Amino acid sequence: MKKTVMIVDDQDELRESISTFLQNEGYQTINARNGNEALHLIEEKQNVDIILLDVMMPEKDGYVTLRELRMDKNKTPVIMLTAKTDEIDKLLGLEIGADDYITKPFSLREVVARMKAVLRRTSEEQADDEWIQKADIKINLNTYEVYVNDTRVNLTPTEFKILTTLVEKPGRVYSRLQLMNIAVGEAFVNYERSIDTHVSNLRRKLSELGSSATIQTVYGIGYRLGVEA
Structure with missing residues (x-):
């Protein structure tokens, strides 16, 4: 069955160029000119396997669009497309829940290669539910659900990855750079202290649920994660 790709970009020529190339590669495509149009199509239950999402768009930019998707529990893989090259911009997209990030200008073959990698990874993750548990913390690695004392706790994508890493190997010490690399795929030296903020939020959420x-x-x-004996 052909995979369906949603292309969200306000540049008509680029959007059509990507669409034509992907169709020639055997994909079906759905085009949207901005975030509002993309969200409307998704609300209409359009079957989409992966989204190519431009960052800089009128009406609703890519960051806001992605945030609304994730808040609505939509787990469709998303690759951000942007002319922004600053690490902080990439970090923001990954923090919100992007699966990958491609900087313009890019080759269309690179887009296809990145798409295949993301689809392969997410397909493997969704194969079977897999739970890990330590003390009163239960984590579903495929549905991204976290329970503390049988109560669902809402975590950001970065918080989820940090907590999962610590729960998998309680007692093991991870440096800030290691956790940053695990959480967002790269170790951003200038932003390693941002891990402190995520850890602080995690501590508060765990404490609130006892x-x-x-x-x-x-x-x-x-x-490291400490667990009472």
């Missing part, structure tokens, strides 16, 4: 597990600071190194 978890016996704690995220401990190992001074001068990083963090």
Whole structure:
């Protein structure tokens, strides 16, 4: 069965160029000129396997569009397309829930290669539900659900990846750079301290639900998960 790609970009020529190339590669395509149009098509239950989402668009930019998708529990893989090259812009997209990030100008063959990699990865992740549990924390690695004392807790994509890493190997110490690399795919040296903010939020959420597990600071190194015996 052909995979369906939604292309969201306000540049008509680029959007049509990508669409034509993907169709020649065996994909079906759905085109949208902005975030509002894309969200409307998705609300109409258009079957989409992956979304190519431009960042800079009128009416509703790519960041806002992606945030609304994820808030609506839509887990369709998203690759951001942007002319922005700053690491902070890439970090923001990944933090919101993007699966990959391609900087303009790009080759269309690179787009196809990145799409195949993302689709392969997400397909493997969705194959079977897989739970991990430590103390009162339960995590579903495929549905991204987290429960503490049997109560659902809402986490950002970055918080989810950090907590999953710590729960999988309690007691192991991870540096900030290691956690940054795990959470967003790259170790951004200038932004490693942002991990502290995510850890602080995680601690608050675990504490509010009375978890016996704690995220401990190992001074001068990083963090580990502590579990009561």
